Amino acid sequence: MAFVPNLEREIGLAAVAEDHRVGGSTPRFYIETYGCQMNFNDSEIIAAILTKHGYHPTEDFHLADLILLNTCSIRENAEQRVRARLGEFHAIKRRRPGLLIGVLGCMAERLKSKLLEEEHIVDLVIGPDAYRSLPALIAQAESGQKAINVLLSREETYADISPVRLASNGVNAFISIMRGCNNMCSFCVVPFTRGRERSRPPASILREARELFDLGYREVTLLGQNVDSYRWEDPATHTVVTFAQLLAQVAAISPKLRIRFSTSHPKDITDDVLFTMADHPNICRYIHLPVQSGSSAVLQRMFRNYDAEWYRRKVDRIREVLPDCALSTDIIVGFCGETEDDHQKTLEMMDYVRYHQAFMFRYSERPGTYAARHFADDVPDDVKARRLQEVIQLQNQHQLQRNREQIGKIHEVLVEGPSRRSANQLAGRNSQNQMIVFDAGQARKGEYVFVQVTGCTSATLLGTLSPTSTPSTN
Numbered sequence: 001m002a003f004v005p006n007l008e009r010e011i012g013l014a015a016v017a018e019d020h021r022v023g024g025s026t027p028r029f030y031i032e033t034y035g036c037q038m039n040f041n042d043s044e045i046i047a048a049i050l051t052k053h054g055y056h057p058t059e060d061f062h063l064a065d066l067i068l069l070n071t072c073s074i075r076e077n078a079e080q081r082v083r084a085r086l087g088e089f090h091a092i093k094r095r096r097p098g099l100l101i102g103v104l105g106c107m108a109e110r111l112k113s114k115l116l117e118e119e120h121i122v123d124l125v126i127g128p129d130a131y132r133s134l135p136a137l138i139a140q141a142e143s144g145q146k147a148i149n150v151l152l153s154r155e156e157t158y159a160d161i162s163p164v165r166l167a168s169n170g171v172n173a174f175i176s177i178m179r180g181c182n183n184m185c186s187f188c189v190v191p192f193t194r195g196r197e198r199s200r201p202p203a204s205i206l207r208e209a210r211e212l213f214d215l216g217y218r219e220v221t222l223l224g225q226n227v228d229s230y231r232w233e234d235p236a237t238h239t240v241v242t243f244a245q246l247l248a249q250v251a252a253i254s255p256k257l258r259i260r261f262s263t264s265h266p267k268d269i270t271d272d273v274l275f276t277m278a279d280h281p282n283i284c285r286y287i288h289l290p291v292q293s294g295s296s297a298v299l300q301r302m303f304r305n306y307d308a309e310w311y312r313r314k315v316d317r318i319r320e321v322l323p324d325c326a327l328s329t330d331i332i333v334g335f336c337g338e339t340e341d342d343h344q345k346t347l348e349m350m351d352y353v354r355y356h357q358a359f360m361f362r363y364s365e366r367p368g369t370y371a372a373r374h375f376a377d378d379v380p381d382d383v384k385a386r387r388l389q390e391v392i393q394l395q396n397q398h399q400l401q402r403n404r405e406q407i408g409k410i411h412e413v414l415v416e417g418p419s420r421r422s423a424n425q426l427a428g429r430n431s432q433n434q435m436i437v438f439d440a441g442q443a444r445k446g447e448y449v450f451v452q453v454t455g456c457t458s459a460t461l462l463g464t465l466s467p468t469s470t471p472s473t474n
């Protein structure tokens with residue numbers, strides 16, 4: 001079902017469909033996002049494209065003329081959740097045949113037209129590089145034809161589009177600085193669903209960061225599958241901007257603008273980045289450094305291009321240059337061929353690093369990946385479950401230890417809003433990305449305050465506003 005944009009045809013079709021709309025003349029869209037921060041930022045780019053095309057967002061899908069699911073494909077259960085959700089929309093679609101339902105993102109890219117064959121309720125299937133074609137695809141679907149565009153691009157970065165911040169707290173926001181990934185980790189579906197790496201022009205990133213700062217945002221997170229390989233070459237002058245240089249440029253916008261970034265790759269993070277962080281107090285002392293496994297044998301089969309010893313040395317180097325830097329990670333248990341000894345090596349790596357935070361998963365075979373084609377998914381489910389439990393338990397212990405080490409210390413906290421615990425309390429994070437909850441006092445959202453830590457759980461620090469304005473060194 002090749003897609004061919006045709007402007008005249010699009011405008012004509014839009015006029016015909018108007019009378020079917022719940023929102024009368026102003027069509028409304030509802031978007032639900034699954035998966036990673038990149039996907040959340042993509043939903044904000046999609047919202048910008050749709051609002052520019054006369055659509056208004058709604059948070060209630062019953063009021064929507066267009067329901068969009070922006071999906072994740074990283075593990076099988078992520079896709080199962082989307083299929084279950086589509087099932088829930090059958091009833092409303094029967095009642096309102098003019099309602100359009102679209103599946104976007106990585107699952108759309110992975111399954112392509114197969115999704116239209118398998119899920120008859122779906123009208124639109126759009127991959128991560130094709131969101132600009134949304135208005136024309138909607139016109140096609142409104143004319144009763146299924147619409148699909150899953151072309152991947154080597155250029156597309158949506159650099160000229162200012163995302164519409166969805167469900168934002170007005171304090172922190174995501175900025176995508178690059179798209180795609182050139183690493184081909186054997187277990188990972190991302191290179192197939194998001195394509196090759198391309199970096200966004202620095203000027204457009206700086207423009208977006210300044211706009212956010214002027215709007216009152218006080219923290220931006222620079223996003224990429226592998227931010228360390230950000231590299232922009234000016235087509236005219238061939239001058240190159242590296243990730244370290246981009247970080248310094250964004251940090252120079254204002255000392256009151258905090259900078260975070262995610263995700264780093266252990267083989268690519270450089271001393272330049274570490275020294276740039278050391279030179280700029282507003283670049284947060286937090287690095288997300290996925291290890292995936294503590295066993296060099298498993299890392300080799302994962303095509304991670306580093307071994308356990310390399311990773312340890314990288315952690316040592318980070319702590320040498322940035323002694324107060326917090327580390328978080330991703331861990332996969334039960335990868336093809338993982339032995340009990342390999343698993344023990346992962347637990348030893350966790351003991352060595354004592355991560356501040358970790359995202360831990362059991363291996364989920366993804367169709368089309370090298371691992372799926374060449375390795376047997378041979379670790380039994382109950383063994384995967386037991387190993388995952390052990391990793392989670394150890395991580396909770398480390399997190400509780402790390403948090404207990406903060407008791408008595410004073411942190412500079414950026415207030416993000418009311419705490420979920422109580423209306424009299426506020427919540428925010430320190431530079432190390434640890435969440436701190438404290439009695440509100442005179443503090444306000446978007447402000448930097450100093451909080452003395454008085455207690456903790458494994459997930460949260462508890463504290464009181466501190467009269468002094470000098471943070472303790474960690």
Ligand code: SF4
Nearest residue numbers: 181183185188190225
């Ligand atoms: S670095 Fe590896 S795990 Fe991360 S997105 Fe790229 S291929 Fe996937």
